[in-house]
Amino acid sequence: MDTQTGNTATAPAGKIPQPPEPHLPDNQWGRRAWELLQKLRSRAPLIQCITNVVSMDLMANVLLAAGASPAMLSSLNEISDFTPGVDALCINIGTLSEDGLASMRAAAAVADEAGLPWVLDPVAVSASDFRMEACLGLLELRPAVIRGNASEILGLASARRIRNSKGVDSSHQSFDAVKAAKSLSRSSGAIVAVSGAVDYITDGRMVVSARNGVSMLQKITATGCAVTALIAAFISVEPLSALEATACALSIFGVAAELGMEMATGPASLRMHLIDSLAGLNEHVLVSRMNVLRVS
Numbered sequence: 001m002d003t004q005t006g007n008t009a010t011a012p013a014g015k016i017p018q019p020p021e022p023h024l025p026d027n028q029w030g031r032r033a034w035e036l037l038q039k040l041r042s043r044a045p046l047i048q049c050i051t052n053v054v055s056m057d058l059m060a061n062v063l064l065a066a067g068a069s070p071a072m073l074s075s076l077n078e079i080s081d082f083t084p085g086v087d088a089l090c091i092n093i094g095t096l097s098e099d100g101l102a103s104m105r106a107a108a109a110v111a112d113e114a115g116l117p118w119v120l121d122p123v124a125v126s127a128s129d130f131r132m133e134a135c136l137g138l139l140e141l142r143p144a145v146i147r148g149n150a151s152e153i154l155g156l157a158s159a160r161r162i163r164n165s166k167g168v169d170s171s172h173q174s175f176d177a178v179k180a181a182k183s184l185s186r187s188s189g190a191i192v193a194v195s196g197a198v199d200y201i202t203d204g205r206m207v208v209s210a211r212n213g214v215s216m217l218q219k220i221t222a223t224g225c226a227v228t229a230l231i232a233a234f235i236s237v238e239p240l241s242a243l244e245a246t247a248c249a250l251s252i253f254g255v256a257a258e259l260g261m262e263m264a265t266g267p268a269s270l271r272m273h274l275i276d277s278l279a280g281l282n283e284h285v286l287v288s289r290m291n292v293l294r295v296s
């Protein structure tokens with residue numbers, strides 16, 4: 001129940017105020033993830049991605065394999081016609097330009113106004129003042145979820161470019177950014193996910209860890225971008241439980257990578273087998289492999 005209004009229907013994460021989500025027992029995550037994946041497969045939500053040029057192919061294919069319908073439309077001239085009709089929006093600043101930023105702002109403003117959930121991926125936010133300022137401006141348009149690697153979350157949470165950041169890859173471990181993630185979640189109203197060997201997801205109060213995945217994911221470009229888009233797809237079918245939807249998306253992506261790794265001989269074949277494994281994922285395999293635990 002919304003603690004401020006007394007309504008049983010609550011605003012999606014990012015649309016403050018947001019009461020804490022109830023705590024899901026550790027042994028229920030597999031069942032919950034399967035439920036959400038089935039919803040996604042049956043509804044085929046339309047996910048608009050305004051993203052970097054490196055990631056478009058993998059992102060669209062991961063969304064399709066999961067059951068969503070991706071659309072990489074990004075022209076400013078199309079936002080007012082197209083964005084109000086989407087189920088969720090994914091914004092990724094990986095190859096940011098002036099024009100791209102104008103589209104991102106316009107689309108996020110439409111989403112905010114319409115109550116559509118949207119997700120921010122602050123790629124390499126510490127690389128330039130331009131990126132940092134762009135992200136800080138986008139935060140004002142209330143993303144439901146922010147997903148980044150540890151260096152990105154540390155930078156964005158401090159609102160200052162961190163010195164030891166290294167382009168798009170992380171120079172920190174995910175655990176090192178948990179405190180920053182909680183603080184960013186509280187200041188932005190968004191669910192914040194830090195990816196890495198262990199993924200951490202927080203609503204500013206509780207922290208959940210998702211422990212699936214394989215280290216070779218770091219050797220395939222745009223896996224972080226793709227999992228952010230997957231989060232957008234999951235929150236579109238469960239907007240009132242954005243923390244659970246985010247943890248399930250990260251975990252399902254990790255399980256698909258583990259299954260793919262059993263057939264892969266290197267990063268290129270892992271990319272292919274990950275997509276196949278995601279498309280073919282069944283309940284038994286998902287439930288037996290999922291490894292999500294509440295840590296605080």
Ligand SMILES: Nc1ncnc2c1ncn2[C@@H]1O[C@H](COP(=O)(O)OP(=O)(O)O)[C@@H](O)[C@H]1O
Nearest residue numbers: 149169170195196197213214215217223224227
């Ligand atoms: N060492 C690792 N072991 C297992 N999974 C990993 C590892 N590093 C990253 N991942 C996974 O790879 C995906 C991309 O995460 P990450 O590399 O942190 O993002 P980015 O590509 O944005 O830097 C996530 O699903 C994450 O869980």
Ligand SMILES: Cc1ncsc1CCOP(=O)(O)O
Nearest residue numbers: 052054094168222223224225
């Ligand atoms: C290599 C590169 N350069 C700009 S965006 C990009 C892709 C980054 O993808 P990810 O954040 O998923 O590693």
Ligand SMILES: [Mg+2]
Nearest residue numbers: 123149224225
């Ligand atoms: Mg990234």
